[in-house]
Amino acid sequence: MRIVLDAMGTDDAPRIEIAGAVEALREHESDLELILVGDRDVIEAELARHESVPNRILVYHAPDRVQPGDSPASVIRRKPNSSIVVGLELQRKREADAFVSAGSTGAVMATSLFKLKPLPGVDRPAIGTLLPTAEQQCLLVDAGANVDCKPQHLVQFAHLGNIYAREIMGRAKPRIALLNIGKEPGKGDELSASAHGVLSSEDGLDFIGNLEGRDIIEGVCDVVVCDGFVGNVLLKFYESVAQFIIGLIKTELDSLTENSLDFDRIFRILDYSETGGAPLLGVGGVSVICHGGSSSKAIRNAISVAAQAVRSDMVAQTASRLSASINDASEEVS
Amino acid sequence: MRIVLDAMGTDDAPRIEIAGAVEALREHESDLELILVGDRDVIEAELARHESVPNRILVYHAPDRVQPGDSPASVIRRKPNSSIVVGLELQRKREADAFVSAGSTGAVMATSLFKLKPLPGVDRPAIGTLLPTAEQQCLLVDAGANVDCKPQHLVQFAHLGNIYAREIMGRAKPRIALLNIGKEPGKGDELSASAHGVLSSEDGLDFIGNLEGRDIIEGVCDVVVCDGFVGNVLLKFYESVAQFIIGLIKTELDSLTENSLDFDRIFRILDYSETGGAPLLGVGGVSVICHGGSSSKAIRNAISVAAQAVRSDMVAQTASRLSASINDASEEVS
Numbered sequence: 001m002r003i004v005l006d007a008m009g010t011d012d013a014p015r016i017e018i019a020g021a022v023e024a025l026r027e028h029e030s031d032l033e034l035i036l037v038g039d040r041d042v043i044e045a046e047l048a049r050h051e052s053v054p055n056r057i058l059v060y061h062a063p064d065r066v067q068p069g070d071s072p073a074s075v076i077r078r079k080p081n082s083s084i085v086v087g088l089e090l091q092r093k094r095e096a097d098a099f100v101s102a103g104s105t106g107a108v109m110a111t112s113l114f115k116l117k118p119l120p121g122v123d124r125p126a127i128g129t130l131l132p133t134a135e136q137q138c139l140l141v142d143a144g145a146n147v148d149c150k151p152q153h154l155v156q157f158a159h160l161g162n163i164y165a166r167e168i169m170g171r172a173k174p175r176i177a178l179l180n181i182g183k184e185p186g187k188g189d190e191l192s193a194s195a196h197g198v199l200s201s202e203d204g205l206d207f208i209g210n211l212e213g214r215d216i217i218e219g220v221c222d223v224v225v226c227d228g229f230v231g232n233v234l235l236k237f238y239e240s241v242a243q244f245i246i247g248l249i250k251t252e253l254d255s256l257t258e259n260s261l262d263f264d265r266i267f268r269i270l271d272y273s274e275t276g277g278a279p280l281l282g283v284g285g286v287s288v289i290c291h292g293g294s295s296s297k298a299i300r301n302a303i304s305v306a307a308q309a310v311r312s313d314m315v316a317q318t319a320s321r322l323s324a325s326i327n328d329a330s331e332e333v334s
Numbered sequence: 335m336r337i338v339l340d341a342m343g344t345d346d347a348p349r350i351e352i353a354g355a356v357e358a359l360r361e362h363e364s365d366l367e368l369i370l371v372g373d374r375d376v377i378e379a380e381l382a383r384h385e386s387v388p389n390r391i392l393v394y395h396a397p398d399r400v401q402p403g404d405s406p407a408s409v410i411r412r413k414p415n416s417s418i419v420v421g422l423e424l425q426r427k428r429e430a431d432a433f434v435s436a437g438s439t440g441a442v443m444a445t446s447l448f449k450l451k452p453l454p455g456v457d458r459p460a461i462g463t464l465l466p467t468a469e470q471q472c473l474l475v476d477a478g479a480n481v482d483c484k485p486q487h488l489v490q491f492a493h494l495g496n497i498y499a500r501e502i503m504g505r506a507k508p509r510i511a512l513l514n515i516g517k518e519p520g521k522g523d524e525l526s527a528s529a530h531g532v533l534s535s536e537d538g539l540d541f542i543g544n545l546e547g548r549d550i551i552e553g554v555c556d557v558v559v560c561d562g563f564v565g566n567v568l569l570k571f572y573e574s575v576a577q578f579i580i581g582l583i584k585t586e587l588d589s590l591t592e593n594s595l596d597f598d599r600i601f602r603i604l605d606y607s608e609t610g611g612a613p614l615l616g617v618g619g620v621s622v623i624c625h626g627g628s629s630s631k632a633i634r635n636a637i638s639v640a641a642q643a644v645r646s647d648m649v650a651q652t653a654s655r656l657s658a659s660i661n662d663a664s665e666e667v668s
Contacts, residue, residue, distance in 0.1 A: 134578055144515055147523035181478055181566040189481035189563045213570030217578045229523045230564050232515040234571060236547030241572060244468055244551045245579045 001031055001310045002096045003303055004087040007038035008065060009102030010294050014038055017102070018046045020299025025054040027300065032307055035096055037062045037087040062086035072106030076114055084108055088115040091285045098286030098306035100277055102294045108287060109145050109280065116285035119319045124149070125282035126157045126228065127289060128164055129235055135219025139165055142225075143278055144232030154178070154195040154225050155202060160281040161223035162205055163318045168279075168308055171222045177211035179226035179234075184210070191227060199225075277302030279309060284319070286310055335365055335644045336430045337637055338421040341372035342399060343436030344633070345626050348372055351436070352380045354633025359388040361634065366641055369430055371396045371421040396420035406440030410448055418442055422449040425619045432620030432640035434611055436628045442621060443479050443614065450619035453653050458483070459616035460491045460562065461623060462498055463569055469553025473499055476559075477612055478566030488512070488529040488559050489536060494615040495557035496539055497652045502613075502642055505556045511545035513560035513568075518544070525561060533559075611636030613643060618653070620644060 005021055007014040014036070021034050033056045036043050040061040047053055064082035066075055076085055084107050090096040092115040101108045109127075118125050126142035141161040146153060158176050165174035178196055180188040185196050187210060199207045208221055213234075216224060226234075277288035277298070286309045290302045309315075339355055341348040348370070355368050367390045370377050374395040381387055398416035400409055410419055418441050424430040426449040435442045443459075452459050460476035475495040480487060492510050499508035512530055514522040519530050521544060533541045542555055547568075550558060560568075611622035611632070620643045624636045643649075 134581075147515070179567060181481070181563055181570075189561075192563075213567040213572075214574040216571060217574045226567075227523075229515055229526070230567055233513060233547040233560075233564055233568060236515075237550060237568060237571070238547075238575060240548040240551045241575055242579055245576060246583070247468075249580070249583050 001098070001307065002033045002035060003098045003100060003306050003310070004035045004037055004060075004090050004096045005299070005303065006083040006087050006099070006101035006103050006108075007036040007043050008062075008083045009290065009292065010299070011292050013102075014043050014046050016294060016296050017299055018043065018050065019296035020294075020303065021057060022050055022053055023296060023300040024303040025056055028304070028307060030056065032056060032303075033058065034303070035060050035087075035090065037083040037090070039063055039065075060086065060090065066104055066107050068104070070104070070107065072104060072110040075104075075107040076111055082107075084111050085115075088112060088285075088287065091116065091287075097310040098288065100288040100290065100299070100302045100306050102277075102290035102292055102299065102302075104292075105144065105289055108289050112280050112283050112285070112287040116283040116287060119282050119284055119315070119322060121322055122156055122160070122282035124153050124156070125280055126153075126160060127231075127278045128161060128281045129231075129278040130169075131216065131224075131235070131238065133217050133219030136171075136222070137169070138216065138219055138221060139169065139223045140226070140231050140235060141223060141281060142228035142231050143235050144228045145280070146228040148229075149191060149227040151191060151195040151198055154191070154227070155198050156282070157225045158199055158202070158205055158207070158223065159322055160318065161225060163321050164279065164281055164314070165222040167312050167314055167317050168305075169222065173206050174222035175208045175220070176205050176223045176225060177208050177215075177221040179213070179216075179224050179230060180210035181212065182210065183212065195225075277305050279305060279314075282318070282322075284315060286315065335432070335641065336367045336369060337432045337434060337640050337644070338369045338371055338394075338424050338430045339633070339637065340417040340421050340433070340435035340437050340442075341370040341377050342396075342417045343624065343626065344628050347436075348377050348380050350628060350630050351633055352377065352384065353630035354628075354637065355391060356384055356387055357630060357634040358637040359390055362638070362641060364390065366390060366637075367392065368637070369394050369421075369424065371417040371424070373397055373399075394420065394424065400438055400441050402438070404438070404441065406438060406444040409438075409441040410445055416441075418445050419449075422446060422619075422621065425450065425621075431644040432622065434622040434624065434633070434636045434640050436611075436624035436626055436633065436636075438626075439478065439623055442623050446614050446617050446619070446621040450617040450621060453616050453618055453649070453656060455656055456490055456494070456616035458487050458490065459614050460487075460494060461565075461612045462495060462615045463565075463612040464503075465550065465558075465569070465572065467551050467553030470505075470556070471503070472550065472553055472555060473503065473557045474560070474565050474569060475557060475615060476562035476565050477569050478562045479614070480562040482563075483525060483561040485525060485529040485532055488525070488561070489532050490616070492533055492536070492539055492541070492557065492559045493656055494652065495559060497655050498613065498615055498648070499556045501646050501648055501651050502639075503556065507540050508556035509542045509554070510539050510557045510559060511542050511549075511555040513547070513550075513558050513564060514544035515546065516544065517546065529559075611639050613639060613648075616652070616656075617649075619649060
């Protein structure tokens with residue numbers, strides 16, 4: 001399979017991307033080829049600094065740079081030769097199977113929608129992100145792609161998350177929960193009260209009801225559904241609070257003892273940014289979004305997420321299983 | 335001053351309340367009197383188990399019990415002799431200066447609104463809760479009293495939080511931030527994009543702009559303003575994630591060393607439930623809301639919060655400083 005890696009996305013591009021690419025190629029079977037998209041000279045200069053680069057790496061020139069100030073929707077028109085637009089165009093033309101980027105989330109979103117198109121029955125593709133919990137990881141949908149959602153959008157997120165949890169995360173019967181501020185049906189704002197009603201009677205979902213903020217970490221469900229505003233605030237908060245608490249404890253430990261506690265295991269559990277990129281769910285292709293501050297390990301993991309999506313034929317699986325149920329749901333609530 | 339303590343609110347009432355009351359009376363100057371409201375026989379039996387109870391404690395009989403299933407709005411009519419209704423009625427009649435309860439948040443909210451009335455210029459009183467950060471604590475408004483807010487409500491929360499931060503938290507010039515999913519003006523959902531516009535041109539506020547989920551913990555502001563849905567999810571998540579991470583680290587420590595790290599200091603920093611009750615901001619009285627799972631220390635701290643609000647004449651301060659600016663704001667955005 002061929003995966004496009006946007007080589008110009010991280011804050012330290014393309015050094016981080018290329019390190020992650022080399023690691024991924026060494027880790028993965030020989031069925032993986034990577035296409036690095038970006039400024040050819042810069043990429044080749046960086047590649048030259050690595051010894052024994054696997055030969056399953058191609059470079060595709062894309063000179064435009066997306067800047068932080070560029071409006072996401074304008075990137076397709078104004079930066080047609082950017083790594084994001086060129087990379088996703090390769091997938092549109094079926095010259096690649098997946099796209100991984102740590103560039104502007106908004107630009108990747110907008111360009112993915114334009115190039116890959118939403119799957120039938122999906123009004124708003126959503127970002128799914130894995131959260132570490134006391135049990136297995138849990139998929140948060142939507143992690144920030146959509147704000148001002150309507151109940152039918154949350155129902156679509158539930159279906160998208162359900163299929164992803166089953167096909168990619170390997171959960172036999174994913175438990176779906178709705179993020180809310182109370183357990184009882186009818187609690188919450190208009191959106192969640194109404195979405196609860198629809199989800200309760202929705203076929204093909206193991207909907208376990210409302211989940212409060214304090215319950216997420218217990219890992220009682222496989223998929224948490226929410227509006228992207230709440231999901232994004234929660235996700236960014238989680239990341240920072242974990243770092244903050246670990247910092248507090250490190251300081252405390254240092255002051256008490258010479259003992260040098262190895263925090264690696266805890267970091268691995270908590271640092272969801274290391275668990276790989278976040279798939280854009282509901283588009284007709286594979287588009288994986290990483291943090292701008294990603295490490296090479298995060299890039300390598302994101303490539304693995306993309307490879308897994310391609311291997312399991314995620315898009316076709318989603319399209320076939322989704323269209324019927326989502327069309328039903330949309331009719332009910334529209 | 336006289337503070338009413340709802341003796342029937344916690345999961346382990348009235349044992350916890352009475353222990354907290356006794357601690358608070360021992361801690362505070364003799365200007366504090368407590369009125370315990372609830373089932374007289376139960377309260378007196380529990381009081382009898384304490385030695386040398388300070389005599390500044392009164393018991394006021396209120397036999398009705400608010401049950402978890404009671405709809406908050408119905409409590410005033412259906413449970414007129416409950417500790418919540420009786421306790422707030424004492425304040426309405428000026429026989430007490432403040433009310434502290436760990437009972438149903440919804441019932442305390444609804445009854446506070448009815449008995450104490452919103453202050454002029456306040457459409458929706460809000461719950462303010464202190465979050466621990468890397469710097470000073472930060473006030474989150476609204477922590478769950480209001481969902482489906484409009485921009486002018488967030489502007490009112492900003493004013494309420496501003497006054498509370500200055501008068502009670504002692505911040506000379508409180509920095510006010512809007513919780514959002516991006517830093518730039520115009521980011522976010524309709525509510526936050528619009529609220530940002532109003533807050534930016536609002537007089538009397540040191541509005542520092544949007545704050546992302548990851549920035550909260552850095553403590554760069556004194557007040558974070560958001561819709562109660564987001565605030566409630568965030569708050570409950572924070573509480574649970576802190577416990578989760580500390581648990582992870584404890585397990586790791588136990589497996590590595592005999593060293594028994596004292597986690598007390600870290601818990602004190604992180605456990606915002608211990609920092610005392612959450613004041614209901616914007617009503618014409620003092621109403622402090624605690625967790626149902628409060629400890630006696632949390633109750634004691636909530637009584638301190640109430641006492642501080644009474645001593646600093648919070649309600650009059652808020653009313654006088656608020657009405658002009660809030661009326662202006664409401665006119666602009668309505």
